[in-house]
Each structure stands twice: as C-alpha cells, then as structure tokens.
Amino acid sequence: MAIPTRQLGSSGVFVSAIGVGGSSLGDLGSNSEAQRIVHEAVDAGITFFDNAWEYHDGMSEERLGRALVGRRDKVFLMTKVCTHGRNKQTGMAMLEDSLRRLQTDHLDLWQIHECIYDNDPALHFAPDGVIEAVDAAKKQGKVRFVGFTGHKDPAIHLDMLVHDYPFDTVQMPLNPFDANYRSFQHNVLPEARKRGISVIGMKSMGGGGEAIKAGVITPQEALRYAMSLPVLTTVSGMDSYDVFKQNLAVAQAFTPLSAPEMTALETRLKGYAGDGRFELYKSTKVYDAAVGRRMHKFPPSTELPA
C-alpha cells in the first residue's frame, strides 16, 4: 500500500505521513547502510527527511546529503539550526554548513532546534537572535518553510507561539504517554492548529524505545497511535535496517486508530505516564544535546547524565 501524504497547511505542498529521523542515520554502522535506508525509503514513497546541524557533529547531514545525490528533488528536506541562544550570524553560518553537507541550494524546512530551556524563547526572539536569521534565510530563498522543535515542556512551546511569528511548523513529542504527562498533545497541538501551524510529531516510541524494551507497548501500536493524531507527519528514528522495515510496514498498512481505540491505549498506559519514566526527554537531561547544554552552561552528559 502507498504511504499516505498530508498537506503542509494550505500550501499545496504534500509530505509523507512518516519521516526519516536524521539523528538515527548517524547511529547506523556505515554510510552504505544509511544510503540503503534512504534509497528504499524514497522508493517506497517517504518524502519527509529530518536532520539537524548538530547531529553527530555534522555527520548525519553529510550521510543524508550523499544518499540524496540524484534524489534531492523527490524529497521534502528539513534540517534544524542550533544557535541555542546565539546570534543571527551564527545561525546563517550554520545554514551554509547544512546546505553544503546536504548538497543542496535550499531547504524545504528549516527549524529552530531544541527549544528546551525556559529562557530559550526570550533568547530566540531577542534582537540579533535566531529569528532574524530565519527571516533572512526565507528572504534569500534558501528556505521555503520555517518552524521550531523541542522535547521538554509544553509551556516553552507556548512561549514560542505567543510571539505570533508566522511559523509554518512546530515539532513535538507525541505518543500515548504524553497524553497523560506534561502533554504536548493537549496543550500545544490545539494551539498550533488554531494558528494554522502544521504539527510534526516525534518520539512516538518515547525517544529510545524505553517503553518498548519494558514490554508495555509494541512499536506498531506506538507508531500507529502517533500517526493517528492530526499531524503533518511523524518523524521516526530508524537506527537499523530492521527498524526501518518495521516502521515502513506500519506506514504502508496505516489506517488511523479510532478515538475510542486511542483512548483505550492511553488508559492502558496511564499508570506508566505520571512520573515521566518513559518520557525521559521531559523528566531528565538524558536527551538534552551537547551544544545546548554548553550554551546554557549545563554540565556535559559525562558529568550530568540524567
């Protein structure tokens, strides 16, 4: 079966309902394995490709760039800018790095990465902040659409939205645990839709599949739940060929869960949701990346693992 596509806002641009996560591309054992997954994904109808300037110190972008040679025009290419509070010029330099590594002259979507510190919205919207870089990049035609991402706290996302900036997308964790714990689904998704901003889901399996390893949910249930929400796409990390095939199969067979089915899954998992044990990106430092920590003067993960 064909992978469903969905429209970005009212732009007339359609993307696949599942996206390939960029961080995991860098976790794969070899360039050739990454290339095989990217090629088969494109052939199967996946068009949405995620990445970030900082993933694996640029290696994730380089791998994706190499794999997309000759296929760039078949995909909707996103990467993220990682100023973490630094100035416009830093953001513009990162854009050039990303374009070079991805071997393209433009991005389809450029997002502000990892808005996870309480003061990030103020820093991003400050004079000479990253928002000015986003504006300039759009004007120069180097990016078509813009957005922001974060895995920590719905309140921070709402602080970003309250500035009324014309974001096209916003990316957030969406899974059945989130529904009952510091919920993006309940607090941010409706607000984004009200503003006509397309929502990109991520962490459908809790980031590192912690709940799957614990045996409380299957990957099929988790991915299908996330894809059933009113979202543009669900970015899914695929850190092996087997995981890619598994997730591809879910997307190819996809039909949305009914509302009662979604509620039943949330209810079944509610006892695991309330302390954030399967959403460590919200409840701990485990998923907070190195550059952001450094810019915010937090210890590195070797000293502050969680």
Add this chain to the structure above:
Amino acid sequence: MTPEFSRRDFIDTTGTAIAAASVAPLMAMVPAAAATDEIPKRQFGRHPDKISVLGLGGHHLGDAATVGEATNIVHEAIDAGVTFFDNAWEYNDHRSEEWLGAGLRGGYRDKVFLMTKVCTHGRDGSLGLQMLEESLKRLGTDHLDLWQIHAITYDNDPELAYRPGGIIEAMAQAKRQGKVRYLGFTGHKDPRLHLEMLQRGFAFDSVQMPINPFDAQFRSFQTHVVPEALKRGMAVLGMKPFSGQGNPFHNAEITATPRDFLRYAMSVPGVTTTITGMESLAVLRQNLAIARGFTPMNSDEMNALQAAVAGSAGDGHMEIYKTSIAFDNVVTREVHGMPLEGAHP
C-alpha cells in the same frame, strides 16, 4: 476506600485551623531581635515551638570524616544554639541517622527539634510506619518533633501520597500514636507539585523547599509556595541556600559569596529556618558566625543580590535539582523507574 485520616486532619477554610493560624505567620515574618550574639529563633508556623534560624542538614552529617567528627559537629552546633536537626531515612544508606543518633545521646536529644523524613516515594503507608520505627531506633529516641514526606519530586507523587493506603494516612496514624508531633513534606523539583500537595488539603505543619537568589527568578518556590504556606500557618523550611553543593562559587560568573547566599536565604520573609549541610567543624563554624546575632538583609540588599545573579538564573543551570534528576535519591528513582546514572544514596 475511606481514608483513615479524619476530617480534622484537613484544613477547614472556615474553621479553627485557619483562625488559630491567622496571627502566627505574621509574627514569624517579624525579624527576631538580635541584640546579643545568640542564634535567633523563630516560631514554628502556627505552633508555639521555636526553632533556630539555622538548621543542620542531615545528608552532609553522614559525609563527615568519622562518627566522632559528626558527634563533635552535633555537640558544637547544639551548644551554640542550633536546635533544628534535619535527616532522612534514606540518607547515606542510613549512616546519617545513625551518626546523628550518636551525637544526640547523653541528653542532647531533649535540646533539639528533631526532624527526619519518610521515603516511601509513593509506596504503601505501612512501609512508611516501618521506616518510622527504623528512624526512631537509629536516632535513639521515642518520638520525632517533625516527620516529613521526603522528596515530592515526580508529577504523580502528590496523587500517590494522598491515595488510600498511602503515606498521608500513615502519618496521621503516627501522629495519633504520639510518635511524631508535627507533619510536613519536602521537595526540590517544582513549585507546582508543592502547591498540589497543599491544595489537596491535608493540614501539614511544615513544608521544605529550596530558597536562594536563583530560585527567586526560576520556577520559584519563594514566589509561589511561601505565601501559600504562610496562609495556612505552616512553618517554611528553606534548604539549598547555596543551590546545592555550593557549586555557584566554583563558577566565575558568580561574584557573590557563600555568606551573601546564606544571609539571603535566612532573610526571605516567612522562612522559619534554613537547613544547610555541614560536613566539618570548619563549615559549621563558618555558618555559626553568620547565624550568631543574625539580622536579616533588607529588601534592597536582597533585590541587589537577585539582580547580581539574574543572568545565571533563567535556564536553571545553577539549580540542577530542578532541571535534572542529579539530586533525586536512588530510592525514589528506583520506585519511579528512572535511570540510576549519577544517583547518590
């Protein structure tokens, strides 16, 4: 499903608990006169007891070099007029309670206001009552002056504490049995959780929270919880005056001194005592020098210190007990299924 605690354990917003409490918090806010070099005392919330403005932290007592050193710290603190002693069932795999118990032998127990904390972290109240017996035994006493729920940390902790068969029922029972005089709770994570504990209605006598110039500007207990506690006639127990382990002073961005920080915490209106760790006689003496004859900072001085650290407050990197699980004890992590990397007992 009927909880074992009675209606009168809850604050009745129209009843006597509030009426009796209406004066005490205001009195607690009046700076104690300090014409001498004694360590001032303040009233313990709505109750007549008075406790010293400086409290000796139990975790660090277990970090002293030897039990002899710990005993010397306890004796010298009591002789200087420190009466408030903090501890927890789980600190340092119980060494902290054992060493405090050693220091309190020989008549010292009766000179102090003794607190320890129960560490069910959401498990059954019956387990809490076992912990109480263990704490009493280690501390060498037949009663506690204050027993607090340790570390309200995870979003579901208030719900778990209040559930039928949970720790709050056990606490009410321990109080009826005369094993504990007063009840409270603690936590270092999020003011919203403290407020939920208050709003669910049990008539706690005290609440413990981080109080320092960073907190004043980031997920602030001082701003959000202190006023609610005072409204209820509760004692406010400050902790982490140096934001945990003194880390700000190893950082070039902070020019204020430990003395400034401890004085700030002790000066926040409504704070009854400030608990701080003292793992050596040298640290004890440094803190005693600040506490003796203490007069609070005025609001201009406090505002100036807040302003001086404002640039370091907004992302919580100076308050990692709020922004990471680094300060979450190993037992609570285990109960809540969290990673154990970097956990301390």
